[in-house]
Amino acid sequence: MSLGEPNHIAKLASLFNIFLKGIIELPINFPDTRFYSSNKAAATIRTELINDYHQSKNSETGKRKGIIFTRPIITFAAYFIGRCFSEKEIANNILLLLFAGHDTSTVSITLLIKSLSEHPDVYDKVLKEQLEISKAKEVGEYSRNVVSEVMRRNPPVTRAYREAPVDIEYAGYTMPKVLASDSYPPSSSLITLNIMKLMKVERCIESSEVLHYIRYSGNF
Template sequence: MASIFLLGFVLSIIFIILTLIISQKDQRKLPPGKVGWPIIGETLAFVSSPEKFIHDRMTKYSSEIFKTSIAGGKMAVLCGPLGNKFLFSNETNKSITTWWPTSITKHMIFPYEASSPSSIVEDHSFFKLEGMQHYVSIMDSMAKEHLEARWAPHQEVKVHPLSKEFTFALACRVFMNYDNPEQVRELAEPFFDVAKGILSVPLNIPGTPFNGAVKGGAIIKEKLQQIIKNRREELQKKMKMKKGDRDLLSRLLASYYCDENYNLSKEYDIANKIIGYLMASFYTTSTTITFVLDNLALHPEVYDNVYEEQLEISKSKGAGELLTWADIQKMKYTWNVVCESMRLTPPSQGAFKEVLTDITYAGFTIPKGWKVSWSVHSTYKNPKYFNDPEKFDPSRFEGNGPPPFTFVPFGGGPNMCAGKEYARIEILAFIHNVVTRFKLKKANPNEKIVYTPEPIPVEGLRICLQPHEK
């Protein structure tokens, strides 16, 4: 009898516990969706076709929010302009923070040390508009040199690899005053390997993109440490450790070195910043340049308008005179073309964050520790925001442009991409030099695009070049 009573008591306790668990689960209404396979999640589906991935799940689960698993973490994807606005605004109240996949944080980033206030000031002041204006002439001259050496000798070029080469070399020059061609190439190769594996399945097996990212990250860390050590010694020897130094590396070293607590972890923080800026500066800008030129080759009437705008600027310059900030400001139609290219073929698919405390959105709970993401594909081709969305139409960016939070190539809110002006000047200076020198024609009009998840022309975007008559 006692044993029956004991069994009944145990079953009652189990029932109560299960009831509590179920009620708790009901109280925490999670976003709809699925997380896919263990470890792999839905990473492969996202990487291979990010636009289809987002559209399919918005249709199946919710146009506001759905859950998934990408790059090893449970994730809630917030959709539409309201989702974008929510994430951009919540980055300031400490409920959401930036998150990077394991391929970056574990194998490419040095042990984390919180940035000092002075270093943050140096970052922001470097990328301010007035600071970037000083680099217009450098970007223009490097574009001219690159086209003369790598484009002009050929009747046909592969735009994508060449644009990566140019944008990475420019970033090395601007951020680190590092311009030895051979050394830049040696540093570029591991960065390109890491870029291929950023959102890969985290399986460290030889031959996989993740394995390539791991190896590339190790090389980058070793080379960056040596570059920083050499620069620090050089600045100390020359007594030039001043905050006014132009390149970002020198300015960061000056800022940190003035700190009485300067130590190795400070140099790690500098290295992490330089790694982040180098990755961001070439990864998306090279893709943007590629598809702007693709669209100029596909749409002769658009090319003619860009050429006319750029030719007027070119005619206003004296022999050997380089572009200025005033010239960049005149490139309004060209920038509309760049924006429309980024809308139709986004160089970045969005961004990832991590939830630091339970948050609620659209009636659903996103638990602490989950990742959250916004995606350009929830708005860029939505006819609600962009009429006839598949049409290439730069005029949609005239006047006030698209509705707020529908076109967000640089993010938004207080944490909008610091390098927005850097990217804008770089892209416009490069396009100016290409169109004033060459007419463009696609060698293969049917060249396919694959995603990694960045869009990549399978043949590198083969373009036939026809120099303008002088």
């Protein structure tokens, strides 16, 4: 797959939009629901990614592209996990990166603009600093603190899910390992991290319910 294949890219883009519309819907896996359509679109995208990888790897001109395309993911798996990902795992991680790079950016920018509109005094300071940055070409400390605090209070990714590769015992609970299955719901429990709630734990973050734009400046 390359920029020289606009029809193929358009097909994947259409499937990706269907995937986005259903990814945070109620998990009702029934025909004609957004969640069902999202699952189907994701499965098709995975198949397309795996096919593209095989085609690029098997062709003389695309062999190098195929290796570069998956190298960061393969390197990550080998270094941190100690084994290589399967083709399905590579496709899943590519899909995750596509989603993470698209939706999180749009949500973060939208929430930042919303927060600035609600705090005119903060907006004025950010604007002043950005004008100075445009002249000096330096990083703005206050602007960075504002973005960090907005993302803490309203994280673009509210939850993270993981599957246990082995049985895990923690705090008196048993989390069974995930069995190989493509069905929904999964054959065993998922490990869920509630990022939104974590960012509001008072014993970890002082005055967590309040937006403090100097929280990361060292003066809070």
